[in-house]
Amino acid sequence: MSRVLAELTVDECLTLLAGTPMGRVVFTDRALPAIRPVNHIVDAGAVIIRSRLGGSVASTVGSARGVVVAYQADQIDPHEHTGWSVVATGTARLVTDPADKARYERLLRPWVSMDADCVIRIEPQLLTGYRLVDPAAAAR
Amino acid sequence: MSRVLAELTVDECLTLLAGTPMGRVVFTDRALPAIRPVNHIVDAGAVIIRSRLGGSVASTVGSARGVVVAYQADQIDPHEHTGWSVVATGTARLVTDPADKARYERLLRPWVSMDADCVIRIEPQLLTGYRLVDPAAAAR
Numbered sequence: 001m002s003r004v005l006a007e008l009t010v011d012e013c014l015t016l017l018a019g020t021p022m023g024r025v026v027f028t029d030r031a032l033p034a035i036r037p038v039n040h041i042v043d044a045g046a047v048i049i050r051s052r053l054g055g056s057v058a059s060t061v062g063s064a065r066g067v068v069v070a071y072q073a074d075q076i077d078p079h080e081h082t083g084w085s086v087v088a089t090g091t092a093r094l095v096t097d098p099a100d101k102a103r104y105e106r107l108l109r110p111w112v113s114m115d116a117d118c119v120i121r122i123e124p125q126l127l128t129g130y131r132l133v134d135p136a137a138a139a140r
Numbered sequence: 141m142s143r144v145l146a147e148l149t150v151d152e153c154l155t156l157l158a159g160t161p162m163g164r165v166v167f168t169d170r171a172l173p174a175i176r177p178v179n180h181i182v183d184a185g186a187v188i189i190r191s192r193l194g195g196s197v198a199s200t201v202g203s204a205r206g207v208v209v210a211y212q213a214d215q216i217d218p219h220e221h222t223g224w225s226v227v228a229t230g231t232a233r234l235v236t237d238p239a240d241k242a243r244y245e246r247l248l249r250p251w252v253s254m255d256a257d258c259v260i261r262i263e264p265q266l267l268t269g270y271r272l273v274d275p276a277a278a279a280r
Contacts, residue, residue, distance in 0.1 A: 001255045021218045026166050026173040033166040033173065033210040037225050039218075070173040078161045078179075082249040085177045111221040112272065113142045132252065 001081045001134075008129040013086045016073070016129065018042035022111075023073030025049060025122075027092075040071070041108050047071050047088055047122040048095070050110045061120060066093035071122050076132065086129035088122060095119040141221045141274075148269040153226045156213070156269065158182035162251075163213030165189060165262075167232075180211070181248050187211050187228055187262040188235070190250045201260060206233035211262050216272065226269035228262060235259040 008016070017023070022039045038049045060067040069092045076083035095101050095118075104119045105125075148156070157163070162179045178189045189211075209232045216223035220245040235241050236256075244259045 001251070002249075003251055004253055022216060024164065024175070024214075026175045028168065028173060032208060032229060033165045033168060033174065034229075035164070035210050035212045035227055036215060037212075037214050050204065068172060068173050072164065072175045072177075074164075076162060076177060084231050087171060087175060089174075109142075111141070111143055113144055113275070135253070 003081050003132040004135045005130040006133045008086065008131060010127045013127040013129040014042065014045065014073075014086070014124075016084055016086050017047065017071075018086065020075060023047075025092075026070040026072060027067065036040055037106065040073075040110050041104070043104070043107075045087065045124070045134065046140075047124065048087050048104050048108060049120050049122070050105070050108055050114070050117045051120060052114055052117050061092050061118070062094050064093075067089040068092070068124060071124075082132050082134070084129060084131045086127070089126040090122050090124040090126035092120050092122045097122050143221050144275045145270040148224065148271060150267045153228070153267040153269040154182065154264075156215075156224055157211075157228065160213050160215060163187075163220060165191065165232075166210040167207065179248065179251050180213075181244070183244070183247075185264070186229050187264065188244050188248060189190045189260050189262070190245070190248055190254075190257045192254055192257050200257070201232050202217040202234050203210040204205075204233075206231040208232070209262060221275070222271060222272050224271045226235055226237065226267070228264035229268075230262050231261050232262045235246065235261050241272060254280065271276040 071088045074085035180189045211228045214225035
């Protein structure tokens with residue numbers, strides 16, 4: 001059951017991200033690649049997460065410049081080898097505006113009990129994704 | 141349905157990785173965090189994948205020194221907020237031994253049709269993971 005990759009448009013990527021409750025934030029922590037599953041919402045084209053990123057990221061995500069991360073979500077059927085994957089690459093910054101922060105804290109409940117979590121907005125500068133497609137169906 | 145994280149042992153992490161067919165390789169590509177879903181097998185404690193990593197990673201993964209990547213897999217129920225996540229961090233190197241390469245190519249069929257893919261061995265130096273646990277059940 002070998003598949004081909006059909007590229008998604010930016011709009012399709014954003015729709016799929018908005019329609020799925022969780023993904024994985026990918027960042028560099030003390031020069032090592034790091035990844036953490038989190039739940040998210042999409043608001044005005046940005047991915048909003050709540051996390052304790054910790055380590056070296058905690059300070060950079062809190063700076064005005066922010067920190068570049070990737071945010072990935074997928075729904076792939078391991079038996080049928082069908083589904084999709086989307087990656088949003090962009091700048092992550094702490095949400096500091098009290099009204100925004102309060103609104104996101106209402107809308108987005110972390111699945112894991114956390115002390116002192118942060119609300120983080122990831123503004124995608126690059127949105128790419130694909131579907132795994134049956135080449136026979138694609139050729140029809 | 142808030143959960144707590146129960147840390148997994150190294151052996152539990154490896155067993156869960158070996159029992160799941162796919163995960164995500166996380167690396168740095170031209171100074172940006174990158175992530176790609178792939179299928180894998182576990183052989184003698186190492187994660188084996190086939191991919192065209194491309195870009196700046198293609199040259200470093202082919203060097204004797206290899207390149208440090210993270211490999212992540214999870215099975216999280218987005219409704220029940222239960223499941224697990226495992227991250228293996230370690231050195232990725234091309235499998236160049238012809239017998240090993242041929243054996244892995246038999247055992248591990250890529251889900252996506254690829255020209256000229258590579259077989260890559262990731263030797264975990266760090267294996268961490270957790271289960272999302274109902275705190276009420278955990279306290280029993």
